[in-house]
Amino acid sequence: MRAPILIWGAGAIGGSLGAGLIRAGHEVVFVDNVPEHVAAINERGLKIVGPIFEDVVRAPAFLSDEVEGSFERAFLCVKALHTEAAASALAPHLSAQGCVISAQNGLNELVIEKIVGRERTVGCFVNFGADYLEPGVVQYSGRGAVVVGELDGQETDRVIELHRLLQDFEPNAVLTANIWGYLWGKLIYGAQLFATALTNDGIADCMANPAFRPALTALGQEVGAVAKANGVTTEAFNGFDPAAFAPGAPQSLIDKSFDDMVAFNRRSAKSHSGIWRDLAIRKRRTEAEHQLGPIVETGRRLGVPTPLTSRLIGMIIEMENGQRSFSADNLLALGRAS
Numbered sequence: 001m002r003a004p005i006l007i008w009g010a011g012a013i014g015g016s017l018g019a020g021l022i023r024a025g026h027e028v029v030f031v032d033n034v035p036e037h038v039a040a041i042n043e044r045g046l047k048i049v050g051p052i053f054e055d056v057v058r059a060p061a062f063l064s065d066e067v068e069g070s071f072e073r074a075f076l077c078v079k080a081l082h083t084e085a086a087a088s089a090l091a092p093h094l095s096a097q098g099c100v101i102s103a104q105n106g107l108n109e110l111v112i113e114k115i116v117g118r119e120r121t122v123g124c125f126v127n128f129g130a131d132y133l134e135p136g137v138v139q140y141s142g143r144g145a146v147v148v149g150e151l152d153g154q155e156t157d158r159v160i161e162l163h164r165l166l167q168d169f170e171p172n173a174v175l176t177a178n179i180w181g182y183l184w185g186k187l188i189y190g191a192q193l194f195a196t197a198l199t200n201d202g203i204a205d206c207m208a209n210p211a212f213r214p215a216l217t218a219l220g221q222e223v224g225a226v227a228k229a230n231g232v233t234t235e236a237f238n239g240f241d242p243a244a245f246a247p248g249a250p251q252s253l254i255d256k257s258f259d260d261m262v263a264f265n266r267r268s269a270k271s272h273s274g275i276w277r278d279l280a281i282r283k284r285r286t287e288a289e290h291q292l293g294p295i296v297e298t299g300r301r302l303g304v305p306t307p308l309t310s311r312l313i314g315m316i317i318e319m320e321n322g323q324r325s326f327s328a329d330n331l332l333a334l335g336r337a338s
């Protein structure tokens with residue numbers, strides 16, 4: 001019998017993914033570092049609310065220093081700033097043939113492979129929406145792209161099997177030979193999500209606002225230029241079209257991609273990004289440095305300037321430190337800097 005699927009980080013993404021897999025008949029073990037959340041899952045089950053499905057699923061949950069055993073498939077679902085600590089704590093529980101799959105935003109695979117080895121790291125990209133509401137309760141807010149692929153693009157038996165597994169959560173899950181193209185595509189879209197979090201407007205409202213589009217476009221073009229210089233061909237998903245953020249793209253293509261992203265986000269019960277929630281609701285540090293920092297570092301290495309991304313990171317850090325408040329002016333100022 002196969003070992004259960006390990007979900008390390010049972011918050012918004014890990015909770016939704018784990019619940020979907022349990023409902024499909026898979027055995028899951030949750031690990032999280034929030035004692036009240038772990039206790040609630042063990043006592044009452046994990047409750048999923050929202051428009052996709054509502055259910056209470058049962059699975060054992062552990063704090064990271066309490067989990068025991070060895071696992072073959074471990075989904076890492078923590079924020080990028082916790083990747084190194086979580087992957088280090090997870091590593092002793094990964095079997096020799098096992099693998100870690102990062103269901104996160106950013107280039108976490110580059111951190112994970114240093115800890116568990118490249119051969120035990122599988123690439124993954126998720127763009128579904130979810131929110132942690134309270135201990136034991138997660139909202140699965142909206143379906144979105146789920147993609148899996150080996151880091152070197154090969155179609156191995158294990159990645160084919162992981163793809164089948166992910167289809168049990170998201171029927172449209174994709175198996176790709178270009179996982180880096182999706183991850184860098186999400187970095188472009190992700191930078192735009194960070195920019196929307198400078199304001200109190202939701203994602204769709206920001207992207208629909210003609211006053212904000214120049215800043216969001218310039219930011220997308222800047223990150224797109226770094227991806228291109230890095231040899232990555234970025235991929236499209238959920239209304240995001242990388243061609244719209246390539247140099248010299250016609251305005252009609254740019255507007256079409258924004259309109260499609262607006263439509264995608266309006267379908268979700270998640271009105272604001274996880275970044276906005278970290279700042280406004282959870283009152284905690286965001287993933288800015290860990291998600292956007294690698295864009296600036298890669299740009300520096302390849303000679304591609306990233307002034308807007310650097311400015312954006314600075315503005316978000318000011319918000320984390322209480323030195324800047326949510327305002328449309330922040331995003332307009334970013335646009336003027338472009």
Ligand SMILES: NC(=O)C1=CN([C@@H]2O[C@H](COP(=O)(O)OP(=O)(O)OC[C@H]3O[C@@H](n4cnc5c(N)ncnc54)[C@H](OP(=O)(O)O)[C@@H]3O)[C@@H](O)[C@H]2O)C=CC1
Binds near residue numbers: 031037082106
């Ligand atoms: N939510 C969304 O809609 C989307 C999120 N993502 C990405 O997915 C990743 C996960 O985000 P999300 O699920 O929203 O985050 P959450 O904060 O909701 O969930 C992460 C959980 O992991 C816990 N955790 C932190 N460090 C550790 C650790 N070392 N060991 C075990 N558990 C730990 C967190 O605790 P604590 O709160 O104390 O830190 C939290 O309970 C991020 O990279 C995010 O950007 C991608 C697409 C959509």
Ligand SMILES: CC(C)(CO)C(=O)C(=O)O
Binds near residue numbers: 105127193272274
């Ligand atoms: C908004 C979302 C769900 C992508 O659609 C996201 O990735 C985030 O909140 O960080």
